[in-house]
Each structure stands twice: as C-alpha cells, then as structure tokens.
Amino acid sequence: MWPYPKIVAHRGGGTLAPENTLAGLRAGLARGFRAVEFDVMLSRDGIGMVVHDPEFGRTVAGQGSVAQTDASALARMDAGGWYGDAFRGEPVPFYTQFIDFCKAEGIWMNVEIKPADGFDAATGAWVAKVTQDSYAAELASGNPAACPLLSSFSYAALAAARDAAPELPRGYLLDQIPADWQQQARELGAVAIHTNHKHLTAALAAAIKSAGYGLFCYTVNTPERAREILSWGVDGFCTDRIDLIGPAFT
Numbered sequence: 001m002w003p004y005p006k007i008v009a010h011r012g013g014g015t016l017a018p019e020n021t022l023a024g025l026r027a028g029l030a031r032g033f034r035a036v037e038f039d040v041m042l043s044r045d046g047i048g049m050v051v052h053d054p055e056f057g058r059t060v061a062g063q064g065s066v067a068q069t070d071a072s073a074l075a076r077m078d079a080g081g082w083y084g085d086a087f088r089g090e091p092v093p094f095y096t097q098f099i100d101f102c103k104a105e106g107i108w109m110n111v112e113i114k115p116a117d118g119f120d121a122a123t124g125a126w127v128a129k130v131t132q133d134s135y136a137a138e139l140a141s142g143n144p145a146a147c148p149l150l151s152s153f154s155y156a157a158l159a160a161a162r163d164a165a166p167e168l169p170r171g172y173l174l175d176q177i178p179a180d181w182q183q184q185a186r187e188l189g190a191v192a193i194h195t196n197h198k199h200l201t202a203a204l205a206a207a208i209k210s211a212g213y214g215l216f217c218y219t220v221n222t223p224e225r226a227r228e229i230l231s232w233g234v235d236g237f238c239t240d241r242i243d244l245i246g247p248a249f250t
Contacts, residue, residue, distance in 0.1 A: 006249075008238040009024075014242040016243060020039060022093055022097065022098075025102070035110070037112060040111055040114060042122060042123050043067070050093045095130065111151070113157045121160040124156065124160030125164040128165035151171035172194065177208070194218065195216075197219075205232040218238050221240050223245055
C-alpha cells in the first residue's frame with residue numbers, strides 16, 4: 001500500500017520557480033501542492049543544505065562546491081537569480097528551514113539524500129537523524145502518511161540512513177531497474193522503488209508491485225505519460241509541470 005501523496009512537486013515548484021528554494025515551496029503551495037520532492041547535501045561543516053548540484057554554476061551563482069563551503073556562506077549565495085530577476089538573492093536553504101515550512105503548511109516531504117562524492121554515509125546519517133528528531137511525534141503516532149520518505153541513488157547513503165533512523169521509511173532510487181533490485185531493496189529495508197519513468201515498462205511495474213513495494217517515478221511532465229504509468233499500477237510520481245498536472249490529477 002502507498003500511504004503517501006500521488007502527485008509530488010519536483011524540487012519545490014517545478015518549472016514555476018527556482019528549484020530547491022523556499023520560493024519554490026511557495027510556488028508549489030500556491031498551485032495546491034502539499035507534497036514536495038527536494039535534495040539535501042552536506043556543507044563543509046556538515047550541515048544539510050537544500051541543493052541539487054555539488055558544483056556551483058547552474059543554480060547557485062559562483063565557483064566552487066557545496067562540500068567545500070560552510071553552511072553560513074551557502075545561505076548567503078544566490079540560488080534564484082539564474083531563474084529570473086524576481087528571484088535574485090533567493091538563498092540556498094537549510095534543510096531545517098524546509099522542514100519548518102513543510103510542517104507549518106502541512107506539506108509531505110520526499111527527501112532525496114544527495115551526497116557529494118565521498119560523503120555518502122555521512123549525508124545519509126545526518127539527514128536521517130535530523131528528520132527523525134524533527135518528526136518524533138509523527139513517527140510515534142504510527143501513521144506513515146505523516147512521516148517523510150527518504151530516498152537516494154546512493155546505496156551507502158540509504159544504508160546509513162537505515163542504521164541511523166531505522167523507523168523512517170526509505171525509497172531506493174534507481175535510474176534503471178537492475179536484476180538484483182529486490183535483494184538490494186530488501187537489504188536497505190526500502191518500502192518503495194523510485195525510478196526513471198523513461199526506463200519503466202508495464203512488466204517491470206507489475207513485478208515491483210507484486211513483490212510488495214511502492215512504486216514512484218520521476219520526472220513525469222506530460223498528462224499522457226502520467227496516465228499511462230498510473231494505468232500500470234505506479235503509485236505516485238513527481239513532476240516539473242505543476243502548471244499542467246495538478247495535485248488531484250487522475
């Protein structure tokens with residue numbers, strides 16, 4: 001069973017605002033989205049920041065990298081100007097800021113653990129511990145729909161998250177489904193497989209569902225493809241096109 005929202009705004013506000021920013025969260029909320037996917041990476045001083053790319057230049061202005069920059073400096077960097085002048089000066093957020101916003105607004109979080117090279121275990125453990133501490137009451141309630149879902153492409157990061165906070169649900173991210181996917185998912189204690197819809201087939205979807213796992217896809221940007229994969233039994237997906245695919249899409 002999939003207790004989580006079906007349609008999730010990718011990196012906050014999809015294409016309507018700069019990704020992985022509080023402005024993005026506000027854009028998604030304005031469209032009725034109370035479910036969001038975003039990325040968390042560790043700063044040089046070991047603090048989780050909401051950002052996708054390990055190197056600056058695409059969404060964060062400047063040169064350098066997240067892993068070589070302290071959190072306080074990252075929080076002063078411009079993560080919105082690349083998108084448009086209206087968002088110039090939008091900062092790189094702390095993960096805790098995203099937690100506070102999402103809890104205040106009733107937004108469900110799919111937190112992708114996005115480690116820089118060499119920081120897999122440290123990132124997985126940090127994200128899991130901070131999430132567990134922030135959602136202690138929700139975890140104690142026994143209602144999985146009230147709890148965030150952690151995910152990662154990194155087996156090591158997800159294993160570290162499992163060890164640090166075993167009660168937090170985990171989704172294993174796979175671009176293409178390997179032959180040993182079920183063994184890996186079992187070892188990680190994953191509740192769901194998250195995969196690239198471009199490589200998914202109806203047969204693969206059926207195999208994952210029949211094995212008892214939730215099935216989530218990224219990043220689905222046309223209503224036609226969304227309907228197709230939902231007809232295969234896919235439980236949920238994230239989308240950039242929150243202007244085309246709303247939270248109540250069927």
